[in-house]
Amino acid sequence: MITLTEENYIKAIYHLSKHGKEMVSTNALAEAMSTKASSATDMVKKLAEKNYxxxxxxxxxxLTESGSTIAINVIRKHRLWEVFLVDKLHFSWDEVHELAEQLEHIKSQKLIDKLDAFLGHPTHDPHGDPIPDKHGDFTFIDKITLAQAQINATYKCVGVNDSSSEFLQYLNNNKIELGTKIEVLHKEAFDSSIKIKVNELEMVVSNSVAQNLYIQKT
Amino acid sequence: MITLTEENYIKAIYHLSKHGKEMVSTNALAEAMSTKASSATDMVKKLAEKNYxxxxxxxxxxLTESGSTIAINVIRKHRLWEVFLVDKLHFSWDEVHELAEQLEHIKSQKLIDKLDAFLGHPTHDPHGDPIPDKHGDFTFIDKITLAQAQINATYKCVGVNDSSSEFLQYLNNNKIELGTKIEVLHKEAFDSSIKIKVNELEMVVSNSVAQNLYIQKT
DNA sequence: ATAAATTTTTAGATTAGTCTAAAAATTTAT
DNA sequence: ATAAATTTTTAGACTAATCTAAAAATTTAT
Incomplete structure (x- = not known):
């Protein structure tokens, strides 16, 4: 039986290894888990013993094949619960991450299958991240960051890179959500800030915002 | 911060003390928690230190006042999740207990408030047990066991005492659910079995079944 | 009312996950 | 290429929750 802590380490390794297939250092893992390198070493040894x-x-x-399967399943659960919280319980997209961190550890294949069906088999979570299907397959969409956009082109918002509540609340304040139409007007050479038109309103976003907003040509 | 284990012990103490106010022995508690008396002693000391x-x-x-509040809140969460699983995800009433045992430990007052609203502020769970409201108040309904029924009277099923999946499946097999109309035809003096009419069909239930089925005059 | 049976507590050990401090290996810099 | 800096591992200790075995208290039975 896998413990909650093991599951969290496996998930962290998955994310740090960029979808599963590069080495993750002990320090990076410790950092991600807000713990000490010595603890990460111990855990990684244990996970190795269990062949994850x-x-x-x-x-x-x-991650091994079996570790990867576990990680993807936890991510699937996390993102399905986020959809539930936003679509059904009307949470805002900036509130759901911590809750989903708890809910993702509920153990029941049947629950997840039924939740998935109840939600209409969503392919993306409220932040635009893809939800793996029950076979672990992701639907990747063609997206770029706002920083990479062409001037005078029109896009729609399809996701965020940083899904911290601070960033999401910034977007809320500016009425930017998934699907919002964004016209790119001008890019400032000096600081790479970008002037855009959103909801009939012009605004300037910093490069750091632009790097964290995913968009797609309409 | 309260641990998951502490929360489970507190819940067990609540149930064993019959709604909160009689002494629970170490042995009874250990039995309920499927553990050893020595472990129960240790835990009870810890709970005493924390004033639960x-x-x-x-x-x-x-239980102290604060322990009781915790217990009732866990029970509220358990029963609301059971309603969710049955009403929204279409689980059968015999499948939801173990899942609710996991879900009841999710920590978020806001989640529970929203779930409660989403479900329409239910007052009873799928087994007929009352769901405490957010102030911890229960709506008790007037119920007796089938064993206490009068002959030739008509009742409806309003709950179960034993909510093991075995018993619930027995009821499923006989098409008895919450709200089902039950006519009491005859009580056998020898073994206290009871002949009833359910869904136009006559059947005999053992005393042990009758003791575990709650009914109400229609 | 005293002995026997039962219940409860204590003592000491174990496992999971963590920590600090020190040792070892690797990487970087001169 | 060797020293300095950094990263990683090891060693030993701590807490929470559990266990077994033995001691202590309580209850039951004669």
Whole structure:
């Protein structure tokens, strides 16, 4: 039986390894888990023993097939619960992450299947992140960051890179949500800030905002 | 911060003390928690230290006001989740207990408030047990067991005492659910079995079934 | 009312996950 | 290429929750 802590480490390794297939260092893992390197080492050894990761001393860890399956399943649960919280319980998209962190550990395949059906088999969560299907397959969409947009083109918002509540609340304040139409008017050479038109209103966003907003040509 | 284990012990103490106000012995608690008496002693000491119970050596434990509040809140969450699982996800009433045991530990007052509203502020769970409101108040309904029924009277099913999946499946097999009309035809003096008419069909139920089925005069 | 049976507590050990501090290996810089 | 800096691991200790075995208290039975 896998423990809650093991599951969280596996999820962190998955995210740090960029969808599963590069080595993750002990320090990076410790940082992500808000713990000390020594704890990460211990855990990685345990995960290796259980065959969830391959681990080489001083080199880092990488998920095995079985570890990857676990990670993807946790991510699936996390994102389905987020959809539930936003679509059914009317939470705002900036409130759901912590709750989904708890709900993702509920163990029941049947529950997830039924929740998935109840929600209409959504392919993306409230932040635009893809929800793996029950076979673990993701639907990737073609997206770029606002920072990469062409001038005078029109896009729609399809996701965020940073889904911290601070960033999401910034977007809320500016009435930007998934699907919002964005016209790119001008890019300032000096600081890479971008002038856009959203909801009939012109505004300027910093480069750091632009880097974290995913858009798609309409 | 209260741990998951502490919360489960508090819930067990609540149930064993019959709605909160009689002493619970260490042995009874250990039995309910499927653990050893020594573990129950240790935990009860810890709960006493945190002021969730009053504990006297060799005499047992009883919930304090704050312990009782915690217990009732966990029960509220458990029963609301059961309603969600049955009403929204279409689980059968015999499948939801274990899942609710997991879901009841999700920590978020806002989630519970929103779930409660989403479900239409239900007063009873799928087994007929009352759901405490957000102030911790229960709506008790006037009910008796089928074993206490009068001959030739008509009742409806309003709950179960034993909500094990075995018993619930027995009821499923006989098309008895909450609200089902039950006519009491005859009581056998020898073994206290009862002949009833349900869904136009006559059947005999054992005393042990009758003791576990709650009914109300129609 | 005293012995026997039962219940409860204590003592000491174990496991999971964490920590600090120190040692070892690796990487970076001169 | 060797020293300095950094990263990683090891060693030993701590807490929460559990266990077994033994001691202590209480209850039951004669």
């Amino acid at each position: 990761v391959d681990y080489k001393k001083y080199q880092g860890a990488i | 119970v009053d504990y006297k050596k060799y005499q047992g434990a009883i």
